[in-house]
Amino acid sequence: MCGIAGILTCDRPLDDRQAVLDTMLDRIAHRGPDGKGRLHIQTQALFGHRRLAIIDIEHGQQPMCSPDQRYTLVFNGEIYNYLELRQSLIQRGTHFETFSDTEVLLQLLIKEGSNALSQLNGMFAFVFHDREKNTWIAARDPFGIKPFYYSSTEREWVFASEIKAILAHPGINAQRSDEGLQQYLTFQFCLEEKTLFKGIYKLKPGFFLYGVGNKVREEKCYWDTNYHIDQYHTEEYFVDRLRSLLEDSIRLQLRSDVALGSYLSGGIDSSIVSTLAAQHLGENVPMFHGRFAEGIEYDESSYAKLVAKEVNGQYHEVVPTADEFVSDLPRLIYALDEPLAGPGLFPQYRVSKLAAEHVKVVLGGQGGDEIFGGYARYLVGYLEQALKGAIFETNEEGKHLVTLESIIPQLPMLKQYHPLLSQFLSRGLFEDMDARYFHMIDRSQGLQGYLTPELLSSFDRDELFATFQGVFNHPDTLSYINKMTHFDQKTLLPALLQVEDRVSMAVSLESRVPLLDTRIVDLVTSMPPPLKFQGGRPKHILKKATHALLSSRIMKRKDKMGFPVPLGEWMKMGPVRDYFGDILLSQSSKERGIYTREALEGMLSNQGVGGRISWGAISLELWHREFGV
Numbered sequence: 001m002c003g004i005a006g007i008l009t010c011d012r013p014l015d016d017r018q019a020v021l022d023t024m025l026d027r028i029a030h031r032g033p034d035g036k037g038r039l040h041i042q043t044q045a046l047f048g049h050r051r052l053a054i055i056d057i058e059h060g061q062q063p064m065c066s067p068d069q070r071y072t073l074v075f076n077g078e079i080y081n082y083l084e085l086r087q088s089l090i091q092r093g094t095h096f097e098t099f100s101d102t103e104v105l106l107q108l109l110i111k112e113g114s115n116a117l118s119q120l121n122g123m124f125a126f127v128f129h130d131r132e133k134n135t136w137i138a139a140r141d142p143f144g145i146k147p148f149y150y151s152s153t154e155r156e157w158v159f160a161s162e163i164k165a166i167l168a169h170p171g172i173n174a175q176r177s178d179e180g181l182q183q184y185l186t187f188q189f190c191l192e193e194k195t196l197f198k199g200i201y202k203l204k205p206g207f208f209l210y211g212v213g214n215k216v217r218e219e220k221c222y223w224d225t226n227y228h229i230d231q232y233h234t235e236e237y238f239v240d241r242l243r244s245l246l247e248d249s250i251r252l253q254l255r256s257d258v259a260l261g262s263y264l265s266g267g268i269d270s271s272i273v274s275t276l277a278a279q280h281l282g283e284n285v286p287m288f289h290g291r292f293a294e295g296i297e298y299d300e301s302s303y304a305k306l307v308a309k310e311v312n313g314q315y316h317e318v319v320p321t322a323d324e325f326v327s328d329l330p331r332l333i334y335a336l337d338e339p340l341a342g343p344g345l346f347p348q349y350r351v352s353k354l355a356a357e358h359v360k361v362v363l364g365g366q367g368g369d370e371i372f373g374g375y376a377r378y379l380v381g382y383l384e385q386a387l388k389g390a391i392f393e394t395n396e397e398g399k400h401l402v403t404l405e406s407i408i409p410q411l412p413m414l415k416q417y418h419p420l421l422s423q424f425l426s427r428g429l430f431e432d433m434d435a436r437y438f439h440m441i442d443r444s445q446g447l448q449g450y451l452t453p454e455l456l457s458s459f460d461r462d463e464l465f466a467t468f469q470g471v472f473n474h475p476d477t478l479s480y481i482n483k484m485t486h487f488d489q490k491t492l493l494p495a496l497l498q499v500e501d502r503v504s505m506a507v508s509l510e511s512r513v514p515l516l517d518t519r520i521v522d523l524v525t526s527m528p529p530p531l532k533f534q535g536g537r538p539k540h541i542l543k544k545a546t547h548a549l550l551s552s553r554i555m556k557r558k559d560k561m562g563f564p565v566p567l568g569e570w571m572k573m574g575p576v577r578d579y580f581g582d583i584l585l586s587q588s589s590k591e592r593g594i595y596t597r598e599a600l601e602g603m604l605s606n607q608g609v610g611g612r613i614s615w616g617a618i619s620l621e622l623w624h625r626e627f628g629v
Helices: 015-027 082-091 101-119 178-187 235-253 268-281 301-310 322-336 345-356 368-372 376-392 404-416 418-426 433-441 443-447 453-458 461-472 480-490 492-505 518-525 540-546 575-584 597-603 609-627
Strands: 002-008 035-041 045-051 071-079 122-130 135-140 149-152 157-160 207-212 215-221 260-263 286-290 314-318 361-363 510-512
Touching: 002 015, 002 071, 002 122, 015 035, 015 045, 045 071, 045 122, 071 101, 082 101, 101 122, 101 135, 101 207, 178 443, 178 461, 235 268, 235 518, 235 540, 260 268, 260 345, 268 301, 268 361, 268 368, 268 540, 286 301, 286 345, 301 314, 314 345, 322 345, 322 492, 322 575, 322 609, 345 492, 368 480, 368 518, 368 540, 376 433, 376 480, 433 461, 433 480, 443 609, 461 480, 480 492, 492 510, 575 597, 575 609, 597 609
Parallel strands: 260 286, 260 361, 286 314, 361 510
Antiparallel strands: 002 045, 002 157, 035 045, 071 122, 122 135, 135 207, 149 157, 207 215
């Protein structure tokens, strides 16, 4: 786990950019406090690296060059199957100087180029450079666990693990992207390669770029989800295979030369990961949990303590406060690069900070909802699909349809989702699948009375929907649940992983996510959808594969909170309300041209939907301030 940065060019001296590279590396020093490396390839490249030493601590420094100095690698992440790849390369005659996964990746890329990517099991972002030809490959892991940003000037191509490092380049200025802003206000994240910064892009998960000098010549997808449904195997086969892959993913991701622990929220996903990790490592695995003292509705610690006790884990707990929220918020927005997600990033950061006091690597359950269908909106969407089929006697999904009869027992889960159900019933009923899901996740619908008329008039709704459709309708599947989960895997999940990466790396902690293994996703996407989402049961196949691992109290709980923050309580009085008032009602906020003055003044008193909106408003204002946009 590290941070990378670099400048690529063609026949241009880069001596005057060495100080720039140093500043870029200083801005991501938190990603790698264990070492700093630089390499200057005359008239071609400057490469920089900050190291967080996890595997082969004494060696593996970067940038790493081949023995003949022709090839260079700067790499952020971990290759979990590096031992197997190393043995295969040795059998093919490769000699190794270290036991690092970096050298394994370097040698594999030398031998196979971009064909190496399909063999990697890991989380990664890297640039691999050939100085003889001044060509390079930049790649990012299939799920976007590790970040990779890039931009360009007239003669240089600039990349880094975080946007703040790219902004150290004198030719790249912090400017807001109007298209990015519209996407953020609509989805709470930017789609595809877009960011909130004009002219700065992210490499899409599962893609690589091929370049020459300072020019990108090709962008190519090397891994994507596919939905070639396996109609031949039984549920028993899928259950056994999933359990086997879960255990193997944990086994691989426990490879480390430093201490490991796990996040433990008390939900199914983190409980499965923590339990399987404890089975491999034995007793006393450190497990980290966060709760709030404001009430039982913000406290899941009883579930987390139960899991830790059952596996003899070391339970560690943190109770974040309102004062810490106020002090942390600006630096968290800066750490994120973009104001993604909700206030849950604050307790997530506090738990990471706690974990970093005890271990250097932590495993979490991120990805379970998007892979196995855990969000309530999937049930809402499928309820409509079942109604449509029953009323119109249609079968547009073929064998993929969940019937109304089968879904009824799951409907009590939706008691706490009144706004979502109201939206579902009030508009878009029985439209095409893409239009329905767009309406369900479009957050801009509630902003009509908040945004300035000028900003609203600039919204290109057709373009937003067309961009959405490009992702939603991409997979070759008729299944609504597959289309919904696919969209979230390609958009929401990378945004959540960006939060995961930043809050952990801000405290120099490596976060691993064992559920995000391509073998697991390939298995799940090959399952008949009624099996994956049987009768509308969220995470049906995951629960069936792991039912013997966890107590029934964990397995059957229907009150998973998702790390809620008592923002409503804090906004009634005290430091959080005062802070929000100072920021939202500031002159710069009122003149920003995003929210109306009346809306900004009203946000402090409306904590229903307004609580979410005020969070978005303060996040945007702090982002503008922190980056000088």
